[in-house]
Amino acid sequence: MSPSGSMPWRIVSALSITHLVSYGTLFYAFALLIEPMERDLGWSKTALTAAFSLALVSSAFFALPVGRLIDRGYGRAVMTGGSVLAALLLVLWALTESYPAFVLIWLAMGAAMSALFYDAGFAVLALNLGLLARRGITIITLVAGFASTVFIPLLHILIEHYGWRGTILAMAALNIGICALLHASSIPAASKPPRHESGSRAVLPSLSNPRCVLVLPAFWLFVVTNVLQGIISTGLPIHLIPIFLERGFSIDAAVAAYAVIGPAQVAARFLTGFGERAMSLRGIGVATMALSALAFLLLPFVPAGSWLILAFAGLYGASNGMLTIVKALLPPELFGREDYGAIQGMIAMPVRIAMAAAPFAFGALWAWWGSYDAVVALCLGMALCSLATFVLNLALAKEP
Structure with missing residues (x-):
């Protein structure tokens, strides 16, 4: 094709x-x-x-x-x-x-x-x-x-x-x-994968062995970024309504705020996918991590009953939606277009293991601390760390 x-x-x-x-x-x-x-x-x-x-x-x-x-x-x-x-x-x-x-x-x-x-x-x-x-x-x-x-x-x-x-x-x-x-x-039947032009954007000159990316610090920074965001995106939704209730919101307000996340994800994906002329993919990635950090910076200061809880849900949902696009599209730009599936598989392995443990880990942290304050603080710390690792990743992967 x-x-x-x-x-x-x-x-x-x-x-x-x-x-x-x-x-x-x-x-x-x-x-x-x-x-x-x-x-x-x-x-x-x-x-x-x-x-x-x-x-x-x-x-x-x-x-x-x-x-x-x-x-x-x-x-x-x-x-x-x-x-x-x-x-x-x-x-x-x-x-x-x-x-x-x-x-x-x-x-x-x-x-x-x-x-x-x-x-x-x-x-x-x-x-x-x-x-x-x-x-x-x-x-x-x-x-x-x-x-x-x-x-x-x-x-x-x-x-x-x-x-x-x-x-x-x-x-x-x-x-x-x-x-x-x-x-x-x-889906087309099995065929020899097309070879991309030598001038395509890539960090590596050749990826005949996709494990070559394992020696790149930028690759591991990208993995760390995705692990941190994966923990948030999997662990938080299960505990989000209890977090809202603990902070004094009614069940109706908590459900309404939760309902904002889905549309915010879809809207952000639409703007990300069809607004590439306005911002580079790397810029979109920075915005994704920044929105996540901003959401968790806002949450501790939202008083019970405040409409600002909808702003938190919108920021969190937008970041989560954009993250799907960034995870899918940025690796070819950073590591080359060859062996896309294998490289995504190597990224996915630690991310999925972390995601599987996230709901239980958040629940255990709540039980140990006695409230969800520690969970919110952990999410903020991970969001800030993911922003830092992503920016450092871009600096290391930048073409000479």
Whole structure:
């Protein structure tokens, strides 16, 4: 596929839909299914969420091999196989009565997540769209950003009418009937990856071995930045409403503030993706980290009942939304366009492990300190550190 010219809407629209379904059924659905499973099977919330965390850890170890396969031109096989595997595991989940089997199902689900979530889709676009990948990635994140908006109410209705087992079987049907078919029909078949022009922007002259980036301080600074922001973006949402309540806000105000985050993410992604002429990608990255730090600088000073809580939610949501774009698009600019999938896999491994531990770590910090003040202070410290490491990263990666 040509790296320039008109947007190849077939693959972009297909991946937008499949990411919406994959995130809706494999990520956001779990929160709705915890309560009915706990009631019917007698398993605790801790036991259930532990299995989900293991899936995130498992996905970290599949990230690199999945990226390498996509770099070699096997994106269709990887993503189609991921959807088939997800559907099979969902069927097994719907039938399970054994907790050890449930844990094994979610360990295997990590492989499906690695093949279906953003990193895999972005790598497919980078390989097949070339310079158009930036716009395609933006479109995918805009559509997939509505996964919770679409699937939370939809799955809630299905659970009420068909129970949690029937709902999971419906989720399996969506992964086969929509995702697997679209992946098989829209992603180009295996082919030799295109070689980029020697004049393309890159720190390394050649990445025939993608592990060459491991010797670059800029690479590790980028990993640290993403680990810190990943901890915030995964750990905070689960605890955010309790944080608002502890600070004196009503449940209605807390829910209203939480509801601002999603639209702020989508709006920021839109402005980031289609406003590249106004600001460079590196400038957007600095703004992303600065907005995160500003949000947590503001939060401790927001009095109970103040509308400023909406400003915090908007700043946090905007930063979170922009971060997805920066993580996807900046590595080729910093480390070269070759072996995109493998490099993203190496970045994703420590990030996903940290993300898996974040909700539990935030809860443990709250229990140890006796309030969420320590969690807010930790988030502020991590946001400031991520800003510092990102700026230093840009300085080290700057071309001579």
